[in-house]
Every structure is written in structure tokens, then in C-alpha cells.
Amino acid sequence: QGADGVKWDKAPCRFCGTGCHVRVGVKDDKVVAIQGEQLAEVNKGLLCVKGYHVGGILYGKDRLTQPQLRRNGKLETISWDEAIDVIAKRIYDKPEQFAIYGSGQWTIPEGYAAQKFIKGGLSNNHIDPNARLCMASAVTGYLSTHGVDEPAGCYTDLDECDVLIMWGNNPAEMHPVLFSRVIDRRSKGEKVTLIDIGTRRTRTSEYSDEYLEFRPQTDLAIANGIAHLLIENGTYDKQFVERFCNFRKDTEEASLFGQASTFEEYAELLKPYTPEYVSQLSGVPVDKIRLLGELFGRKDIRITSLWCMGVNQHTRGTNMNRLLHGIHLLSGHFGKPGDAPTSLTGQPSACGTAREVGTLAHALPGGRVVANESHRRDCEEVWNMPAGRINPKPGYHTVKMWEQFCTPTEEGGDISTVWVQVTNPGHTLPHLKKHFTNKAGLKDKFLIVSEVYPTATTKLADLVLPAAMWVEKNGVYGNSERRTQQWFKMVNPPGQARDDCWMTIAVARRLFEMGHPGMKDKDGNFIFSIQDESGAEVPVWEWERYYEVNADKQLFEEYRKLTYLKHKDVAPYDELVKARGLRWPVVKKADGKWHETPFRFMEFSDSYVEKGKQLQFYHSVTKDDKALIWFCPYEPATEEPDEAYPLWLCTGRVLEHWHSGTMTRRVPQLRNAMPHAYVEMHPEDAAAQGLGNGDLAVIETRRGKIELPVWLNGRGRPPKGTVFVPFFDENLLINEITLGDIDPISKEPDYKKCAAVVYKR
Ligand code: SF4
Structure with missing residues (x-):
């Protein structure tokens, strides 16, 4: 002080x-x-x-401070006791129809408690985080390449690379501090070549040495074109490939692990992807395709690839992730600092809470899955639950969950209650009329929303619960580079706002008291039993007692026991208290200290790699310590421009606002800097419709239309035939008209491309 x-x-x-x-x-x-x-x-x-x-x-002036229940169409203030009762009764009556929709903004203890409640308590697995909408394809990409999720490298790659290739992302606005690490190197005189491969010019393009503009969806062809050149020119890293890689190709029905292939078959399948063919598909000039091939063929430079939503929110997002890993492996640009393919996350704990904790509908903590019996047993043992408590059937993924919720029960819509925590699906789901707003006409459906401010989701909620946020509670997050970060509560939440983790425990306790068998462990004890130093149970379900002990620490330490199977060993809570984050696996060495692992699978950094191996993919799909190089073909987008809808519509974010803007729009400086959404157009497309800067335009897709002011020659500059709309503005909801189609493996929707028409209002 x-x-x-x-x-x-x-x-x-x-x-x-x-x-x-x-x-x-x-x-x-x-x-x-x-x-x-x-x-x-x-x-x-x-x-x-x-x-x-x-x-x-x-x-913000409109913080939610009281629980509110909708009666006769109006939200009325109720007590927490009544709110907990309402939720417990909905669950008790139909536990199989209850789902939790969470987030990569959940703290690790919050997400851990929620998934234990659903998977170990209610045995239905209907829990999924909004991370499904942003990085599920990165998960399936890593899994099908390395056999285990999350990046091998870390942010240090940005300090070490000679070439940084950004695939369909805009880190200058979306990950500005990371981007500044590279810009800072250049300002000190270091040579770092920046290549922006994108579908519209952005602030990232302004800093880049090369801007390669491609036709949406043809990134698949560009990646194949690079692999083709590496083989044709004989510049792939033969020794690296023979020592560390196997080959795979997709099965007819898309699957996570595909079928075995060979180098010869791989080379044959790549043959059509000549620079000329790739150029014809993508619009990227032949010499630029050759430039990429030459760069990857060089052994004297280090190349880092970064990607984010442009690759992941893609109806072939898994395949695109596989191809990017593949060109790094094929060229040997892997396994050294600065040589790395890395998918960035958009949320503070998409890695920590969605991926590592396993809040996805098919997952369990520490990289386990519900479909694997021994994985289920591990969790049941740590949770002291009877064998068979965890259901082996995956729950509904996000899009399916909301489809079931928005379908009348009599027509098979078998999710009747959804509890939303720390996210805003009424704003962020694709094709909102199908996946969210038609709930309004369904009488038997019940929506519970824990929130901080009124949002597009609370507008349709039947029960609104005021939530504490950020430093109003204890927390642990896990960032994009496997770094786990802890903090303590610093201020009190306003009014009756409370921790999401407390809400889950309080509802579980009410169900325990009602006699729900899933809320008891093998010895009849409450599944969220939190103890004081003497070992006596503390009734943390009473809010007044919640901070008497550090429930976060106890939940985290319980979770930590489940992190070793896949070598995702998080550090002890007390070590995280001292550090500014530690990258797992965190291992206690002979010096008695805990050591983080900046570079995974690499002998010089990862203590799980056997001596002399140099590089070891120790969770390899093929069980021989090798990674997989995939062939995945270019396939056209699900919906492409045509005569009626002649433009590509792409959506995304802006620097000033974070996701749906519920937090940043309450900060005057940020709101004033970027007050509302807009449509970026090419001046010629605008002129053809008689539209000028600031004019109101109608954007129409097959799913509806909205009106937005036009922005020409602004921050983002789409090419002719493409328009871009940011999604942060709840008054101009572009997701009413986006496409709901998903990647067949990751189940992640494509927000980056659909067909649209734009005309003057
Ligand atoms: Fe860093 Fe926060 Fe800015 Fe992200 S939003 S770059 S975490 S300061």
C-alpha cells in the first residue's frame, strides 16, 4: 500500500x-x-x-445487482434463496433436459465446478463453452496432429522468428500486445519479415512486408500449394519428416484421426496444387505462392505462423489447422524457438477453462474424454464417485444444444432449461433467429442467465442472476501459450452480485438437500465439500461463508490431480500465487523448485522428452512419438456468392471492443472511440449501389437483413466483392444473418463467409 x-x-x-x-x-x-x-x-x-x-x-451504471425472475413477462426482483430454489426444481424435475452453456471467460475453478456438476452430478454431459464458437477447430487440429491439444511453442517464438506469417488474422487489433513484440524488434533494427495472408486489408497489413489477398475459403489451396512446392522443389526436410512424422488423409466421412497414408500418396494427392492452379483458385499471384514455398524451403530462417478466427471459424477449420501444422512439419520449421505454428485464442481462459479443464461436451479434465472408460474412472476416483456415474455419451455441442433448446419439446427439442454463465449467446450465436430468438415463442423452455450487465441474452431470460466479475472474485485463467495465471479478489461486487462458482455450488447443495443422488459421493458426502484447515466442512453454499476459506484453491488443487495423464501438469496453486503465470507442464525438479515448460515436445525445454530424442510427440496418435502430416483437399465454401447474393460477408472484431462489447461499451473512452458497428465496403461496390461514406445500407443474406452505416477507405479495406461487419454492437446484430453451418469435426461455425447483397436503404 x-x-x-x-x-x-x-x-x-x-x-x-x-x-x-x-x-x-x-x-x-x-x-x-x-x-x-x-x-x-x-x-x-x-x-x-x-x-x-x-x-x-x-x-457501468447498469450493473445487475439483484436476482430477477420473469413473471407475466416482466423481470421482478427475488431473493437468492428463491432463485436457487427455482433452478434446483427445474433440474430436479428433468435433469436430463438441463444444460449449462459456459465460456472461455469462466475461471478455471468456475468451469471445473460446472463440468463436475453436470458430468459427475447430473450424468448428462450437456455442457459446452462458447469457446466452441472460436477455437474448437484449433483443438481438433492439434489433436489430430500431435495427439494432444494446445500449442508446442509459446510467445517467445515471436521474439525469435525471422518470418511471421499471419493467416487470416489481424493481431495488430486483436492481440495488439503480442503484435507489438514483433514491431518492437523491427524498431530496434532487427529484420523480421511480416506476411499477412488475408481477405481484407487491415492494420496488420499496414505493417506487413507482403499482403497476399485470397478469395475466401481458398486458404486450403494455398497451404496445399506450399506443400506441393516443397516436394516439387525437393526442399522439404526429408530427415525431419522421416524421423518425426507419419502421414494421414481424411476418410470419406470426416473423422478426427482419418486413415493412414504414405509420403508417396501425400505427394500424389498434392500434385494438382501447382502455383498456377492455386493462383487461379485463390487470386494470389503465382510469384507470391512461389515466394511462400521458397520461404518454407529455406533452412537458414525461422518461421512462425499465427492464426485465430479466420482459420478456426471455417467450415473446414479442422482441415485448415491440420494443413498449417503440416507445412511446418514437412519443411522442418518446427521444434526450435521461432519455428512454430500457433493458434491464438480470443478469450482469457479458452485454453485454461474450455480445453484444459474440459468443459466441452465430449471432454473431461486434463485432456480426457467421456467416451473413454479409463478416463471416466480417473475422474470418478478423484471425485470419490461410484464407477459408472459419468455418462459415456458426449453431450450436445453448442449449436446442437441451442437448436434443441429452440425446438419445441413435442418436436424433439429435448433441452428445456439452459443456464448461461459468463457469456452472451443472444448476441454471438450464428443465425440468431434459428438458434436463439425463437425461444421467445416456446412456453416450456426456461433460460437462466448469470450476468454482469443487461445483454441481448438477458432480454429473453426467465431468471437473471447478478454475477461478480474479474477482481471482484478469486480466479485462475489459462492463456494461449499454456500459461496459468492466478489472482485474488480485490474489491466487493455490487449489491447482491455473487461468484458464478458459488452459484453452481449453491444449486448443487440445494439438490443435495432435496435428495438428488448425483450430488452425493460414494460416502454420501456433498460433491463440493470444501474444508477448513482442521478438515471440518465449511458451508460455502451460504454466501456469507463463501470466502471463509479459499474454495478456488481447493477446487484447483482437486483439478490439478487430473492434469498429469496428458502432461498438462499445472503448478500448485501456491506457486501460481507467487508467479505472473507459469506455462505447463510445470515440473518439480531436483533443485526442489517448480519449472515451467516454454517449448513442449522439445528436449531442450520439456523434461518429459526422453534424453537423446531431440523431439518427441509423446502423445502421438500412431504411438511412435511421431506427429501426423495430413492431406486435406480444397473444397468450396458451403455458401458462395451468386447472382442474388453477389458479395462475401465476413464478420469480426475491432480493437476497442471485446467480443459482444458488454464490458467495453460501458467504458466511455472505448465506447466513444468506436460507438457503433458499420459495414466496410470497397468504394466501387458502394458506388454501384449509390452508397457513400456514412450512408445507411441494407445488408441482406438468405437469413434476413439489417441496416448499417457504410465505412469506405477506413480502418479495414475489403477487396471488391467483399464486405465486413464487426459483431460487437448489440443494436446492430450481424449474427441475425450469419451462416449457422459448422465444421463437421470440431462443430465450430463459420462466421467468416457467407453470401450477401448490399443496397441503399
Ligand atoms: Fe493484453 Fe488485455 Fe489488450 Fe489482450 S486485451 S492485448 S490481454 S491488454
């Missing part, structure tokens, strides 16, 4: 998956100052404009 009475503590930023660390200044139970954390390796004292204003997100 300083002389000014301000007390400082550490926390990760509340927004993106970069995971910058901030110093939070608190005075009189209020966050009064934010600084970039100098001690943090991720950001070294820097923050982006959202990070500098992160404290302001707590203090």
Missing part, C-alpha cells in the same frame, strides 16, 4: 487470450488505477487500449 492509500495487486487482463498481466490499484473498495505489469513476461509492462481501461468495466 502506497502513501496515497492505493493498494496494488496482480491480475491477468480480463479480455483477450494474450493474457497480459496488470497491476490493479484499489482504494476504498474500488479499482482506481491500472498499470501494465513490468514483471510479466507476456507484456513486459505494456497493455493495449482495452487493457488500460479494464478497471472501468466494473463500473
Whole structure:
């Protein structure tokens, strides 16, 4: 505490998956100052404009402070006791029809408690995070390449690479602090070549040495074109491939692990992808395709590829992830700092809570899956639950869950109650009329929403629960580079707002008291039994007692027991308290200290790699320590422009707002900097419709239409034939008209391309 009475503590930023660390200044139970954390390796004292204003997100004027139940169409204030009762009764009556829809913004203990409640308590597996909408294809890409999820490299790759290739992403706006690490190197005179492969010019293009504009969906062909050139020119890394790789191709029915293939078959399948053919498909000039092939063929440089939503939100997102891993493996640009293919996450704990904890509908903690009997037994043992408690059938993935919820029960819609925590599906689901808003006409469906502010989702909620956020509670997040970050509660939440984790435990306890068998362990004890130092159970389901002990720590330590199977060993909670995040696997060595692993599978960094192996994919699909190089063909998009809908519509984010803007739109500086959504057009497309800058245009797809002001020659510059709309604005909801089609393996929707027509209002 300083002389000014301000007390400082550490926390990760509340927004993106970069995971910058901030110093939070608190005075009189209020966050009064934010600084970039100098001690943090991720950001070294820097923050982006959202990070500098992160404290302001707590203090919007319309914070939700009371539980509210909808009666006769109107939300009325009720007590927490009644709210808990309402939820418990809905579940008790139809546990198989109850689902939780969560988020990559859940803290690790929150997500862990929610998935244990559903999978171990209710045995139905109907839980999925919104991360399904943003990085599920990265998960299936890593799994089908390395046999285990999450990147091998880390952000240090950005400090070491000679070439940075950005595939359909815009880190200058979406991961600005990461991007600045490279720009900073260049400003110090280091040579780093930046290549932006995108479908529209962005701020990232402005900094790039090469901007390669491709026709949407043809990234698949470009990646195949690079592999083709590596083989044709004989510049692939033969020794690396023979020592560390096997080959795979897709089966007729898309599957996670496909079927075995050979180098010869792979080379044969790639033959059609000549630079000329790829250029014809993609619109990227032949010499630029050759440039990419030549770069990957060089052994004297290090290449890092970054991607994010452009690759993941793709009806062939899994395949595109596989192909990017494949060109790095084929060329040997893997296994050294600076040589890495990495998918970035958009949410602060998409890796930590969605992927590592296993809040996805098919998953269990620590990289386990519900379909595997021994994985289920591991969890049942740690949870002291009888064998067979966990259902082997995966629950509904996000799009399916909402389809079932929005389908009348009599027509087979077998999800009747959804509890939404820490996310805003009424804004972010694709094709909202199909997946969300038609709930309004369904009388037997019940929507529970834990939230901080009124949102597009709370508008249709039957029960609204006021939630604590960020430093109003204890938490642990896991960022894009396997770094687990802890923080403590610093201020009290307003009114009766409470922790999401507490809400889950309180509902579980009410069900326990009602005699629900799933809320008891083998010895008849409550499944969320939290103890004090003497071992006596503390009734943490009573809010007044919740912070008597650190429930977060106990849940995290329970979760930690499940992290070893796939070598995702997180550090002990007390070590995380001391650190600014630690990258797993975190291993205790002979010196008695806990050591993180910046580079996974690599002998120089990863203590799980056997001596002398150099590189070891120790969870290899083929059980021989090798990774898989996939052949996946170029396939056209599900919906392409035609005569009636002649333009590509792409959606995305902007620097100032985070996702659906519920937090950032409450911060005046951010709201004023970017007050509303717009449609970016090419000036010629606009002129053809008589549209000028600022004019209101109608954007129409086969799913409906909305009106937006036109922005020409602005921050983003789409090519002729493409329009772009950011999705942050709840008054101009582009997701009413986006496509709902999903990748067949990851089940992630494509928000980046569908056919649209734009005309003057
Ligand atoms: Fe860092 Fe992302 Fe927060 Fe910006 S929004 S400060 S880049 S974590």
C-alpha cells in the first residue's frame, strides 16, 4: 500500500487470450488505477487500449445487482434463496433436459465446478463453452496432429522468428500486445519479415512486408500449394519428416484421426496444387505462392505462423489447422524457438477453462474424454464417485444444444432449461433467429442467465442472476501459450452480485438437500465439500461463508490431480500465487523448485522428452512419438456468392471492443472511440449501389437483413466483392444473418463467409 492509500495487486487482463498481466490499484473498495505489469513476461509492462481501461468495466451504471425472475413477462426482483430454489426444481424435475452453456471467460475453478456438476452430478454431459464458437477447430487440429491439444511453442517464438506469417488474422487489433513484440524488434533494427495472408486489408497489413489477398475459403489451396512446392522443389526436410512424422488423409466421412497414408500418396494427392492452379483458385499471384514455398524451403530462417478466427471459424477449420501444422512439419520449421505454428485464442481462459479443464461436451479434465472408460474412472476416483456415474455419451455441442433448446419439446427439442454463465449467446450465436430468438415463442423452455450487465441474452431470460466479475472474485485463467495465471479478489461486487462458482455450488447443495443422488459421493458426502484447515466442512453454499476459506484453491488443487495423464501438469496453486503465470507442464525438479515448460515436445525445454530424442510427440496418435502430416483437399465454401447474393460477408472484431462489447461499451473512452458497428465496403461496390461514406445500407443474406452505416477507405479495406461487419454492437446484430453451418469435426461455425447483397436503404 502506497502513501496515497492505493493498494496494488496482480491480475491477468480480463479480455483477450494474450493474457497480459496488470497491476490493479484499489482504494476504498474500488479499482482506481491500472498499470501494465513490468514483471510479466507476456507484456513486459505494456497493455493495449482495452487493457488500460479494464478497471472501468466494473463500473457501468447498469450493473445487475439483484436476482430477477420473469413473471407475466416482466423481470421482478427475488431473493437468492428463491432463485436457487427455482433452478434446483427445474433440474430436479428433468435433469436430463438441463444444460449449462459456459465460456472461455469462466475461471478455471468456475468451469471445473460446472463440468463436475453436470458430468459427475447430473450424468448428462450437456455442457459446452462458447469457446466452441472460436477455437474448437484449433483443438481438433492439434489433436489430430500431435495427439494432444494446445500449442508446442509459446510467445517467445515471436521474439525469435525471422518470418511471421499471419493467416487470416489481424493481431495488430486483436492481440495488439503480442503484435507489438514483433514491431518492437523491427524498431530496434532487427529484420523480421511480416506476411499477412488475408481477405481484407487491415492494420496488420499496414505493417506487413507482403499482403497476399485470397478469395475466401481458398486458404486450403494455398497451404496445399506450399506443400506441393516443397516436394516439387525437393526442399522439404526429408530427415525431419522421416524421423518425426507419419502421414494421414481424411476418410470419406470426416473423422478426427482419418486413415493412414504414405509420403508417396501425400505427394500424389498434392500434385494438382501447382502455383498456377492455386493462383487461379485463390487470386494470389503465382510469384507470391512461389515466394511462400521458397520461404518454407529455406533452412537458414525461422518461421512462425499465427492464426485465430479466420482459420478456426471455417467450415473446414479442422482441415485448415491440420494443413498449417503440416507445412511446418514437412519443411522442418518446427521444434526450435521461432519455428512454430500457433493458434491464438480470443478469450482469457479458452485454453485454461474450455480445453484444459474440459468443459466441452465430449471432454473431461486434463485432456480426457467421456467416451473413454479409463478416463471416466480417473475422474470418478478423484471425485470419490461410484464407477459408472459419468455418462459415456458426449453431450450436445453448442449449436446442437441451442437448436434443441429452440425446438419445441413435442418436436424433439429435448433441452428445456439452459443456464448461461459468463457469456452472451443472444448476441454471438450464428443465425440468431434459428438458434436463439425463437425461444421467445416456446412456453416450456426456461433460460437462466448469470450476468454482469443487461445483454441481448438477458432480454429473453426467465431468471437473471447478478454475477461478480474479474477482481471482484478469486480466479485462475489459462492463456494461449499454456500459461496459468492466478489472482485474488480485490474489491466487493455490487449489491447482491455473487461468484458464478458459488452459484453452481449453491444449486448443487440445494439438490443435495432435496435428495438428488448425483450430488452425493460414494460416502454420501456433498460433491463440493470444501474444508477448513482442521478438515471440518465449511458451508460455502451460504454466501456469507463463501470466502471463509479459499474454495478456488481447493477446487484447483482437486483439478490439478487430473492434469498429469496428458502432461498438462499445472503448478500448485501456491506457486501460481507467487508467479505472473507459469506455462505447463510445470515440473518439480531436483533443485526442489517448480519449472515451467516454454517449448513442449522439445528436449531442450520439456523434461518429459526422453534424453537423446531431440523431439518427441509423446502423445502421438500412431504411438511412435511421431506427429501426423495430413492431406486435406480444397473444397468450396458451403455458401458462395451468386447472382442474388453477389458479395462475401465476413464478420469480426475491432480493437476497442471485446467480443459482444458488454464490458467495453460501458467504458466511455472505448465506447466513444468506436460507438457503433458499420459495414466496410470497397468504394466501387458502394458506388454501384449509390452508397457513400456514412450512408445507411441494407445488408441482406438468405437469413434476413439489417441496416448499417457504410465505412469506405477506413480502418479495414475489403477487396471488391467483399464486405465486413464487426459483431460487437448489440443494436446492430450481424449474427441475425450469419451462416449457422459448422465444421463437421470440431462443430465450430463459420462466421467468416457467407453470401450477401448490399443496397441503399
Ligand atoms: Fe493484453 Fe489482450 Fe488485455 Fe489488450 S486485451 S491488454 S492485448 S490481454
